[in-house]
Amino acid sequence: MRNSSRSAVDPFIVMDVMEAARKAEEAGRRIIHMEVGQPGTGAPKGAMEALEKSLKADALGYTVSLGIPALRRRIAQLYGDWYGVDLNPERVVVTPGSSGGFLLAFTALFDSGDRVGIGAPGYPSYRQILRALGLVPVDLPTALENRLQPVPADFAGMDLAGLLVASPANPSGTMLDRAAMGALIDAAQAQGASFISDEIYHGLEYEAKAVTALELTDECYVINSFSKYFSMTGWRVGWMVVPEDQVRVVERIAQNMFICAPHASQVAALAALECEPELQANLEVYKTNRKLMLEGLPKAGFTRIAPPDGAFYVYADVSDLTDDSRDFAAEILDKAGVAVTPGLDFDPVRGGGTLRFSYARATADIEEGLARLAQFMAARAPAD
Numbered sequence: 001m002r003n004s005s006r007s008a009v010d011p012f013i014v015m016d017v018m019e020a021a022r023k024a025e026e027a028g029r030r031i032i033h034m035e036v037g038q039p040g041t042g043a044p045k046g047a048m049e050a051l052e053k054s055l056k057a058d059a060l061g062y063t064v065s066l067g068i069p070a071l072r073r074r075i076a077q078l079y080g081d082w083y084g085v086d087l088n089p090e091r092v093v094v095t096p097g098s099s100g101g102f103l104l105a106f107t108a109l110f111d112s113g114d115r116v117g118i119g120a121p122g123y124p125s126y127r128q129i130l131r132a133l134g135l136v137p138v139d140l141p142t143a144l145e146n147r148l149q150p151v152p153a154d155f156a157g158m159d160l161a162g163l164l165v166a167s168p169a170n171p172s173g174t175m176l177d178r179a180a181m182g183a184l185i186d187a188a189q190a191q192g193a194s195f196i197s198d199e200i201y202h203g204l205e206y207e208a209k210a211v212t213a214l215e216l217t218d219e220c221y222v223i224n225s226f227s228k229y230f231s232m233t234g235w236r237v238g239w240m241v242v243p244e245d246q247v248r249v250v251e252r253i254a255q256n257m258f259i260c261a262p263h264a265s266q267v268a269a270l271a272a273l274e275c276e277p278e279l280q281a282n283l284e285v286y287k288t289n290r291k292l293m294l295e296g297l298p299k300a301g302f303t304r305i306a307p308p309d310g311a312f313y314v315y316a317d318v319s320d321l322t323d324d325s326r327d328f329a330a331e332i333l334d335k336a337g338v339a340v341t342p343g344l345d346f347d348p349v350r351g352g353g354t355l356r357f358s359y360a361r362a363t364a365d366i367e368e369g370l371a372r373l374a375q376f377m378a379a380r381a382p383a384d
């Protein structure tokens, strides 16, 4: 059968790494997972208990498309608790993960052929989802001195229909402070570009609190998820906050594309919002892991790294070691039994010289992974 040209998107390379790691495990090897962008922990206990009760009492059929009203209200309350923003719950749309949010946002905001700016390096699926919808992703190569985040000069005069930013970002973990976020919003709006803020890593911050775009403007789409801080990747539940006059537009698309986010996951998500102590305990593990990584990676020979502000990744410049990060990642998996993500996933141009290390797993795994990486690098070093 004939395929659409829109369907010719690139694979998510990290998924291929995960598959190679799975095969190695099937063959009996113990692999340390520094490739996956997901917590090693499951959903918080309170979420499981709430779901258990609900399974006995409820048929868990469709919910209304915008999401269970109590969940929308509770998410709105989070904006008060976390940022001091008074948010109308009517503006909250519950989505099938933030991935579902991107589909809704891009469909609601853009026409075929519209150009949407995304920072490079950045989360790979932005580019592929845009392409699959007949939109044109415009990579904005970011600079080290801007901590790998876009700045207004990067898209001046580009006539973009949209600008999508992430803070904390994947893979760099860097954040936009209030001034940097504000400058991007102003520059995007001056160009007539819709501003979309991916805030999926909020709650996972190490130095300063992340800024939500909603502190600065109501004229934006904010996308978030229960996948990361709330440790619920497989539950496929997230949310968007959209301007009041966009709610009905998004609702109509959601009704037709998804009907609703999974009902069971919405029940669990509502309870997860009350599980602060457990989620903060997870954060403490990431803090410990981050410290270990920042000490251990340079010792192992991965010296070109910057401390991440948030999320659970370290993005390393390995261009002194390789120009083929895919090949290098395969070598690390084969020889050290450590799965890492090639930078090509995040930056098709410069990513041949970068790797992303995730520290989302248990501390014992991070220790073991770092020891293996050190051994691998010592054996690799050319003898003089």
Ligand SMILES: Cc1ncc(COP(=O)(O)O)c(C=O)c1O
Pocket (backbone or CB within 6 Å): 037, 096, 097, 098, 099, 100, 123, 166, 169, 170, 198, 200, 224, 225, 226, 227, 233, 237, 238
């Ligand atoms: C920056 C960023 N946005 C969005 C997603 C998608 O997350 P989900 O669909 O699980 O909410 C990810 C997943 O790793 C991510 O790193």
